[in-house]
Amino acid sequence: MFDPTLTDEQEALIQTARRFAAEKIVPVAAKYDETGEWPADVFREAWEVGLMNVEIPESLGGLGLSTVGGSLVTEELAYGCSGIATSIMANHLASLPLMIAGTDAQKERYLGSLIADPIFASYACSEPEAGSDVAGMQTRIVQDGDDWILNGQKRWITNASHASWYTGFATTDPSLRHKGITAFVVPKDHPGVSSGKKEDKLGQRASDTADVIFEDVRLSADNLLGEPGQGFAIAMETFDKSRPMIAAICSGIIRRCAEESRAYALERKTFGVPIAQHQAVQFMIAEMVMAEEAVKLLWLKAAWEVDNGIKRTSTSAIAKAYGADLAMKCATDAVQVFGGYGYTKEYPVEKLMRDA
Ligand SMILES: Cc1cc2nc3c(=O)[nH]c(=O)nc-3n(C[C@H](O)[C@H](O)[C@H](O)COP(=O)(O)OP(=O)(O)OC[C@H]3O[C@@H](n4cnc5c(N)ncnc54)[C@H](O)[C@@H]3O)c2cc1C
CATH class of the missing domain: 1.10.540.10 (Acyl-CoA dehydrogenase/oxidase, N-terminal domain)
Structure with a gap:
């Protein structure tokens, strides 16, 4: 239980x-x-x-x-x-x-x-033309004797510019979609592997997000993860097991929104009283605290399922999706609680909104 x-x-x-x-x-x-x-x-x-x-x-x-x-x-x-x-x-x-x-x-x-x-290290799955549609990836892996030759480009890869190695996915034949995908691991200094353009992002700006480029990269069997063709299942299991953590990031944002908003609402006065005494402001902060509790319970359950070998993709997907939606709502409300100051970099809530 x-x-x-x-x-x-x-x-x-x-x-x-x-x-x-x-x-x-x-x-x-x-x-x-x-x-x-x-x-x-x-x-x-x-x-x-x-x-x-x-x-x-x-x-x-x-x-x-x-x-x-x-x-x-x-x-x-x-x-x-x-x-x-x-x-x-x-x-x-x-x-x-x-x-x-x-x-x-x-x-x-x-x-x-x-x-x-x-x-x-980085996880290189997404591509310029294939994000949500993982099975639509175009990066090719072609057998050459005992080796494999890898060509393609990955996009949005967190830590790509600084990673020492990449786990990634490529297809033997794009028309096979999810059945053609193979997982691999390759060091960054392997011939033909490089990182490319770094994204100039709205939020999460301290995290590096960049392209990874594979040009005639010769891989041996030591670089393959699992059997050829098992890559899609490995990618999906990776998502199931990592989504609780992304939802936990949402929890961190939500808790910060609630704490910053509460402190500001107690200190900022309008019409002779702290804004914390206006019920409309109380509602926003109360909803942040509700979100904090709900999202945390969701990802705790999703993480517990992962730890107990319960394979239920929906729990971690719900935790991540709902967590992200509530983080966005709470951050938007936090900017509102701070009024005009919320719109400036003097206070941390505009960053929370961009990060969410
Ligand atoms: C900061 C950041 C870090 C990232 N880090 C990594 C990483 O480390 N490794 C990695 O592999 N990827 C990473 N990604 C990529 C991320 O996984 C993709 O951005 C995501 O999968 C969405 O793909 P896309 O951007 O191509 O959008 P698209 O798939 O083109 O989607 C565009 C819009 O269409 C909607 N949409 C798409 N398909 C459907 C559908 N069937 N029904 C309804 N709506 C749909 C989407 O919800 C979205 O609103 C990162 C992205 C960001 C922004």
């Missing part, structure tokens, strides 16, 4: 991540949002404290946390800056195809590398 009660260990983990967000992320979030620079120092410290790659199994030197544990950390980091949380979380996204379908040797090499050094 699903039981959202957290263990003492999980409560302690939340406190560590919350302190890190307050001390190391909140003070610099506006700067990295403004410049779009890669927050290397923050990432290095997060890695040193043990807040990155927390789901990598203990056998590979990781903490071996559950999806619930990883999502709890993600929520706290996202409270500080959802762009920074997205980049940290994307290492897990990149790791999942290996955790799902990698051999022991592949896991040791690639997942082990994330534990050995503060490096990044």
